[in-house]
Amino acid sequence: MLLEIKNLYFSHSPEKPLFRNFNLRLEVGKVIALAGESGCGKSTLLNLIYGLLDREKGEIIFDGTVTHGPIKNIVPGEEDMKLVAQNYDLMPYATVSENVGKFITNIYLEEKKTKIQELLKVVGLEEFAETLPKYLSGGQQQRVALARALSVLPKLLLLDEPFSNIDFSRKIELRARLFNYVKEKNISLVISTHEIQDVMPWLDQIIVLQDGRLLQNDTAVETYNNPYNEYVAELFGEVNVFSEEEKRALNLRKNLWYAHEIKIAAEGLEAQVLESRFAGNHFWNKVSLAEKKLIIYTPEEISGAVMLNF
Numbered sequence: 001m002l003l004e005i006k007n008l009y010f011s012h013s014p015e016k017p018l019f020r021n022f023n024l025r026l027e028v029g030k031v032i033a034l035a036g037e038s039g040c041g042k043s044t045l046l047n048l049i050y051g052l053l054d055r056e057k058g059e060i061i062f063d064g065t066v067t068h069g070p071i072k073n074i075v076p077g078e079e080d081m082k083l084v085a086q087n088y089d090l091m092p093y094a095t096v097s098e099n100v101g102k103f104i105t106n107i108y109l110e111e112k113k114t115k116i117q118e119l120l121k122v123v124g125l126e127e128f129a130e131t132l133p134k135y136l137s138g139g140q141q142q143r144v145a146l147a148r149a150l151s152v153l154p155k156l157l158l159l160d161e162p163f164s165n166i167d168f169s170r171k172i173e174l175r176a177r178l179f180n181y182v183k184e185k186n187i188s189l190v191i192s193t194h195e196i197q198d199v200m201p202w203l204d205q206i207i208v209l210q211d212g213r214l215l216q217n218d219t220a221v222e223t224y225n226n227p228y229n230e231y232v233a234e235l236f237g238e239v240n241v242f243s244e245e246e247k248r249a250l251n252l253r254k255n256l257w258y259a260h261e262i263k264i265a266a267e268g269l270e271a272q273v274l275e276s277r278f279a280g281n282h283f284w285n286k287v288s289l290a291e292k293k294l295i296i297y298t299p300e301e302i303s304g305a306v307m308l309n310f
Helices: 042-050 096-100 109-122 138-150 168-184 196-202 220-225 230-236 244-250
Strands: 003-013 016-026 031-035 057-062 081-084 156-160 188-192 205-210 213-218 239-241 256-258 263-278 283-289 292-298 305-309
Touching: 003 042, 016 042, 016 213, 031 042, 031 168, 031 196, 042 057, 042 081, 042 156, 042 188, 081 138, 096 109, 096 138, 109 138, 109 168, 138 156, 138 168, 168 188, 168 196, 196 230, 205 220, 205 230, 213 220, 213 230, 230 239, 230 256, 239 292, 263 292, 283 305
Parallel strands: 031 188, 031 205, 081 156, 156 188
Antiparallel strands: 003 016, 003 057, 205 213, 239 256, 263 283, 263 305, 283 292
């Protein structure tokens, strides 16, 4: 077990408790996402794991050793662990290459140069090797910080919203290169993200937080197919919620239905289309079923009365 959190207690203030008796275990070589709405504790948990914050009670055990926060560690952080936070902490008067190579020994300069070039390729910044950070965009600076964290091949890499400032076209390529690299190097990765759908193909596990509580801790497939509640389901997109009474009345097999799961069919439950709007690879539709408003996705525009199949 690479990381174990036991009975963690933490609060920003007595009036705002966050983690209470929180427990978690992370295995070696896994790619894990922390998911949940803003303020649920994702960034705080990463900072606690890395040692930037002091916990009130409990233990955080990394690679067999109990870690500590700034009260006991003058220099925060743990060996073999790296955190890329939302403030990138780059050296302003050093080039991109120098920033990336900050933690790489100078004993073997040719190996260091090769390693830096390899990492710049992973984050797509080869052409900016001699550029100063002040001339880079926020997204580019974010990628420099990521490459620097990877330079020491940590056992555990913690990423706090690593794609938040990166253009969509760059995200696709960067995600694939990053996740393939950490898998190749057997680096365990914990990533906090608001874009859970975009990283789903690489995830081994999803941890869902709400107000510091662990709501669900499952594989990506299980979390998506069997969300604990509406809060979890909404992390993956628009969802329609039926009460137990509505479920029985309509003879449905479950309470939560993603918008794409409800299909138009020749037979089914009759609904009236209220809106149908083009949304790229599908049409976004609002329909009324027995006075209940639903959101459904269809490949074509719809209107009038339709039959819904669940």
